[in-house]
Amino acid sequence: MNFDFIRHDVNAQKTKSRYRQLVCNSAASQGKEIVINGKAYLNFSSNDYLGLNNHVEINKALQEGADKFGVCASSSSLVTGYHYAHQALEDDICQWLNKPKCLLFSSGFAANLALFQALGKSEESHFYLDKLSHASMIDGAYHSKAKVKRFNHNNIEQLTKLLSSANSCSNKLIASEGVFSMDGCQAKVLELANLAKSQQAWLYLDDAHSIGVIGNEGQGSNYFADIDITMATMGKSLGTSGAFLTCNEDLHEYLVNFSRHYIYSTAISPAIAWATRKSIELIKKEQWRREKISELSELFTALLSAEVELVTTQSSIHAIIIGDEKKALMVSDKLKNKGIWLTAIRPPTVAANSSRLRVTICASHNTQDIKYLAQSINKAIA
Numbered sequence: 239m240n241f242d243f244i245r246h247d248v249n250a251q252k253t254k255s256r257y258r259q260l261v262c263n264s265a266a267s268q269g270k271e272i273v274i275n276g277k278a279y280l281n282f283s284s285n286d287y288l289g290l291n292n293h294v295e296i297n298k299a300l301q302e303g304a305d306k307f308g309v310c311a312s313s314s315s316l317v318t319g320y321h322y323a324h325q326a327l328e329d330d331i332c333q334w335l336n337k338p339k340c341l342l343f344s345s346g347f348a349a350n351l352a353l354f355q356a357l358g359k360s361e362e363s364h365f366y367l368d369k370l371s372h373a374s375m376i377d378g379a380y381h382s383k384a385k386v387k388r389f390n391h392n393n394i395e396q397l398t399k400l401l402s403s404a405n406s407c408s409n410k411l412i413a414s415e416g417v418f419s420m421d422g423c424q425a426k427v428l429e430l431a432n433l434a435k436s437q438q439a440w441l442y443l444d445d446a447h448s449i450g451v452i453g454n455e456g457q458g459s460n461y462f463a464d465i466d467i468t469m470a471t472m473g474k475s476l477g478t479s480g481a482f483l484t485c486n487e488d489l490h491e492y493l494v495n496f497s498r499h500y501i502y503s504t505a506i507s508p509a510i511a512w513a514t515r516k517s518i519e520l521i522k523k524e525q526w527r528r529e530k531i532s533e534l535s536e537l538f539t540a541l542l543s544a545e546v547e548l549v550t551t552q553s554s555i556h557a558i559i560i561g562d563e564k565k566a567l568m569v570s571d572k573l574k575n576k577g578i579w580l581t582a583i584r585p586p587t588v589a590a591n592s593s594r595l596r597v598t599i600c601a602s603h604n605t606q607d608i609k610y611l612a613q614s615i616n617k618a619i620a
């Protein structure tokens with residue numbers, strides 16, 4: 239049979255309790271509830287941290303954007319796909335994060351591949367990635383021509399040594415996540431920024447899970463320091479889709495001229511770009527959404543029993559480490575029986591023996607939801 243490995247590899251996933259399958263959410267409106275096979279669950283696996291998905295004003299802006307500019311960009315940005323909606327969104331983002339330039343991508347995955355591929359032109363570029371960096375950063379870095387080194391998670395001392403031993407290299411890029419996707423803990427942003435400066439390196443932060451959630455206006459890692467290059471996806475707290483990257487004028491010009499992911503891809507939907515402007519407007523002014531995440535997170539932490547191994551964080555993401563894949567699936571199933579949807583995260587997304595429940599607490603949850611969640615987790619794990 240052709241491509242024999244297909245059956246073999248899928249069967250191996252099943253044997254290792256790592257099999258993945260799609261589930262279809264048929265809820266009439268996106269919110270804290272999802273409906274799978276006709277049954278409603280409280281959703282604690284969504285990345286809609288601020289509860290902005292399906293917001294009436296964002297939906298209205300989407301409709302307005304569709305009416306003004308169309309749903310589809312109808313070509314790549316450099317042909318005729320770059321609309322006023324894109325330009326206006328880029329300007330808003332530059333103002334929000336206080337950056338000279340911004341570029342939009344179809345997804346965060348594409349933006350990460352684009353950035354590492356563009357900067358990793360030859361072995362003269364050196365990339366230093368935190369060990370817990372997202373798959374798209376790792377793929378981007380290793381598919382480039384740069385020399386890649388990984389430093390232990392948040393280990394500034396080790397990173398300093400690695401950077402110092404490459405003193406003669408003038409193209410050094412430190413890369414990390416602002417808030418780590420599977421643990422929810424934060425990068426040491428200020429230390430990274432200072433180190434980058436002292437070592438004449440650039441700092442690149444993937445703010446997929448920080449944007450909207452961190453900072454007095456939800457500006458993510460740039461709240462703590464001036465980050466050379468920031469990438470954030472719009473499909474999480476912003477409640478729309480696509481991604482943006484902010485940088486200096488030179489890099490912007492370079493990416494527009496050389497980034498294959500940018501040049502050879504249809505521009506994001508102008509209607510979505512227009513809707514995202516509204517989303518950013520709400521994020522900046524509605525501090526209560528961030529405060530609610532903090533309050534509910536504190537309550538959740540306080541209610542968990544001592545047997546539950548929780549990674550303590552200041553973000554929306556709260557990882558409960560289970561260890562074994564089978565046990566993680568079992569706990570997730572027990573919670574489903576209680577009407578709680580919490581997807582078990584297993585290798586290779588996380589390291590072996592660190593399978594977990596990744597709880598996301600969103601501004602759309604309430605005290606009652608959190609009490610019920612904590613009580614159900616305590617029982618399921620006991």
Ligand SMILES: Cc1ncc(COP(=O)(O)O)c(C=O)c1O
Pocket residue numbers: 344345346347348350372374415419444446447471472473480481
């Ligand atoms: C840290 C991180 N970077 C990048 C991405 C990819 O972004 P997108 O979903 O927009 O492709 C994700 C997840 O989706 C992520 O968690």
